[in-house]
Amino acid sequence: MKDPYPQIDRWVLPTAALLATLRSVQKEGQGIREAGALWLGSRGNTARVRAVVFPSGKGVEATAGKWKVSPEVFGVVTRWAKPQGLCLLAVVHTHLHGVPPRLSRADREYSVQVPGMLAAVIGEGGHERNHGNWGWYVYEKNDYRQILNQELNQRVEMSSENVDVQRANSEAIWEVGKE
Amino acid sequence: MNLQLNQQEKQPIPNAQPADAPDDQITVEYLPASQPFHHTYEGNVTLSTVRSDAMTFFQVSDHKDRDTHQFFLEFGGRRLTNMAETLDQLLGAHRRGAKFNLVEQITPGAATE
Numbered sequence: 158m159k160d161p162y163p164q165i166d167r168w169v170l171p172t173a174a175l176l177a178t179l180r181s182v183q184k185e186g187q188g189i190r191e192a193g194a195l196w197l198g199s200r201g202n203t204a205r206v207r208a209v210v211f212p213s214g215k216g217v218e219a220t221a222g223k224w225k226v227s228p229e230v231f232g233v234v235t236r237w238a239k240p241q242g243l244c245l246l247a248v249v250h251t252h253l254h255g256v257p258p259r260l261s262r263a264d265r266e267y268s269v270q271v272p273g274m275l276a277a278v279i280g281e282g283g284h285e286r287n288h289g290n291w292g293w294y295v296y297e298k299n300d301y302r303q304i305l306n307q308e309l310n311q312r313v314e315m316s317s318e319n320v321d322v323q324r325a326n327s328e329a330i331w332e333v334g335k336e
Numbered sequence: 337m338n339l340q341l342n343q344q345e346k347q348p349i350p351n352a353q354p355a356d357a358p359d360d361q362i363t364v365e366y367l368p369a370s371q372p373f374h375h376t377y378e379g380n381v382t383l384s385t386v387r388s389d390a391m392t393f394f395q396v397s398d399h400k401d402r403d404t405h406q407f408f409l410e411f412g413g414r415r416l417t418n419m420a421e422t423l424d425q426l427l428g429a430h431r432r433g434a435k436f437n438l439v440e441q442i443t444p445g446a447a448t449e
């Protein structure tokens with residue numbers, strides 16, 4: 158059988174995914190609670206983000222200090238994503254104003270732990286627009302390792318491709334804009 | 337895939353033994369993985385075996401840090417809890433394949449920060 162986690166040398170990240178993520182986490186978080194997004198796409202030596210899913214509502218626990226997505230929401234996203242050949246590439250979430258955009262111990266333990274998984278933390282409650290100021294991490298050798306700016310610039314390529322934008326809870330997934 | 341299996345059922349396989357238990361072609365998907373787990377099982381295999389094999393393939397394990405991490409199989413949007421159940425019991429004796437999802441459940445431990 159093939160390796161389910163092929164080595165990722167670089168990620169192609171559409172600007173549209175960044176902008177959609179910022180819009181959604183700002184709206185969801187309202188500056189008082191954490192919010193987040195799942196970036197999905199194709200995985201290989203080059204991983205391409207093709208879809209952004211915003212878990213919110215039923216099945217999501219969002220407070221000032223945590224953002225947790227229930228397995229039922231992941232189940233809904235899996236049933237939608239897999240027939241399209243999409244897999245989870247990154248989990249992105251916010252930290253509120255005054256909290257550094259770094260993965261906390263709880264974030265590390267609570268996040269998806271498979272090789273090559275990206276984790277990004279947006280500071281300022283999702284209002285930090287410069288992604289170079291976000292906290293970036295990749296899961297390697299049983300822990301998340303921070304990606305510093307030089308490596309980020311080398312391995313993350315911004316693109317102008319479109320992305321599919323969805324919202325999901327524990328019962329359904331639907332296209333944003335069709336609420 | 338189902339169509340092919342149905343066609344095979346209609347045409348006797350020359351060397352097949354009448355008592356042979358038909359196999360179930362099982363697929364397990366895991367959201368972060370780029371490849372699904374595929375395996376063929378006899379119908380008397382339990383869900384526990386399928387779960388264990390899939391977890392090995394996806395390189396994940398039940399574990400405990402401050403929280404308890406457990407993986408479970410989901411079928412048709414339903415969390416499967418009886419791991420002693422066999423594929424035949426779950427799927428019926430005439431169904432020859434199924435697709436499951438593997439999903440992680442994290443149960444929070446005592447909060448320390």
